[in-house]
Amino acid sequence: MLSPEKIKIIKSTVPVLEEHGEAITTRFYQRLFENHPELLNVFNQANQKQGRQQTALANAVYAAAAHIDNLEEILDNVKLIAHKHVSLGIKPEQYPIVGENLLKAMKEVLGDAATDEVIDAWSDAYGIIADAFIGIEADLYQQAKEQPGGWAGYRKFVVDKKVKESNVITSFYLKPEDQKQIAKFKSGQYLGVKVEIPGKDYTQLREYSISDSSGKDYYRISVKREDELPNHPEGVVSNYLHSHVQEGDVIEVSAPAGVFTLDTESNLPVVFISGGVGITPLMSMFNSLVESNSKKDIYFIHAAINGDYHAFKDHVKQRSSEKENIKSLVCYEKPTEEDRQNQSFDKEGFIDLEWLQSVLPSNEAKFYFCGPLPFMKAIYGALKKWNVPEENIHYEFFGPAGTLDVEVDFEPALSDHDE
Structure with a gap:
């Protein structure tokens, strides 16, 4: 446990981290790969070039500082990233490497503001967070190996x-x-x-x-x-x-991993909203419900550029024609002439709240969505405006986690989910 004095020091760095976070994480990754090029075997360099991983880590450091007196508040996000780490084979011995280079990057970027007391407090805080990840990941590795048909590595x-x-x-x-x-x-x-x-x-x-x-x-x-x-x-x-x-x-x-999963206990209707390749995890959920002969009302809403880019369209259409409790809806940004002739879409342009309210009976449902970040921000904003409770909103980021509103998501250094 951190002492009250060190918690106070960590919290005092929140404004500084908000301003200089990405500069710190950019320098961190430079140091990390210079000193440990073997870690280039783990990280997606496309995310590095786009700055997504740097931004994600900056959010992580900020979130850790903001919640240092109650890390339980970010436990769900810790579990999310732990699953990613397990799928990538992250090892306990890699955490001290990350910690050392992160603290040195802080010192370099912040200069005199990173006093010995600040670095010492952050060193202890990082150790606590790293131990939490290592413990959760050890359990996940064991579960993956010992389950029927499971394996390690x-x-x-x-x-x-x-x-x-x-x-x-x-x-x-x-x-x-x-x-x-x-x-x-x-x-x-x-x-x-x-x-x-x-x-x-x-x-x-x-x-x-x-x-x-x-x-x-x-x-x-x-x-x-x-x-x-x-x-x-x-x-x-x-x-x-x-x-x-x-x-x-x-x-x-x-072995399979991830926390974006179907709630099988809820009796609420289910609404899937996908954009582009974001359809992939939702197809798994959809097929699972269909094959279990679920009696829940199921709405499958998919957005694509046009029919040429629409995966699984025949499969979803066929299943919805077979069962009265399934409804399929399609939104094309730029429909082709063939799409128009075949009347193969329900909306042209983009999904918005007004249209969702016109095709769904109410906001009382479990909503699952996935797709490009701008798409996800639009869907999240629409659902919040419609007063959908947070516990009924479920989503998955492809790649390092972004933010859908003003709240900061927690994303540690060793993370990568690229579809």
Whole structure:
């Protein structure tokens, strides 16, 4: 436990961290990779180039300072990141490395403001936070290994089938090379994927949502090809999977993880709202409900550029035609002429609150959404304006966690979820 004096010191740094947080984390990552280039095998360099990881860590440091006297308030976010760490194989011995370089980056950026007392207090605080992560992750590693069909680390899987779902999304059906049982998972969870790409100096680790229900003899991940755009580098792993990984090839996979999961205890209607490849974890939840013959009212709302970019559209449409309790709704930003002729969408443009209120009977439902960050901010804002209780709002970030409103999310240094 931190002493009252050290808690007071940590809290006194909140305004400084708010102003200089990203400068500190930018310097931290420079130091980290200079001193420990082996960690380039863990981090997604696209997120580094875009500044997303630096921003996420700055938010983490700020949140830790703001809640240092009651870390229970950020426990849910600690668990979220712990799941990511386990899927990436983060080890206890890596935490002191992060701590050392973070404190030195603080000292360099803040200069005289980072007194010996401040650094000492932050050193103790980091140790407490690191111990919390290490303890939670040890339990998760044990659970992953000891569950039926489970395993530790990475396991080899064969690409049994490769299916094009849209112009930019392809599904990979993965079966274990050893032909043994595979672990069940909670709908909404993801897999860690490790690939060695020719010409790349470092191992590439990514996390991809499982896009089908549990209990089958395969896992399915559905990956979007990320083309290079202004201020958006190409997806190294996603493009490699699309262009070079074929049926019969072998990739290494870590056990299912993640806390964005379907609430199976609630009796409320369920509303899924997806944008683009954000459909993948929601497909797992949707298929799970359909296959369990759930009697809940289910609304599946998907937004895409147009029909050419709409994955799983026939599957969802067919299921909704088979069951009275399922309704499928589609929003296309720029529908094609074929989309118009086939009347294959319900709204043109973007999803907004007025439209949601016109197609949903009420705000009394469990809402699950996922997609690009601007999309998620719009959906979150609409649901809050509609007075949906926070406990009924569930969402997943692809990549380092961002923020959907003025509140700061907690995201430690060793984190990476890239779809």
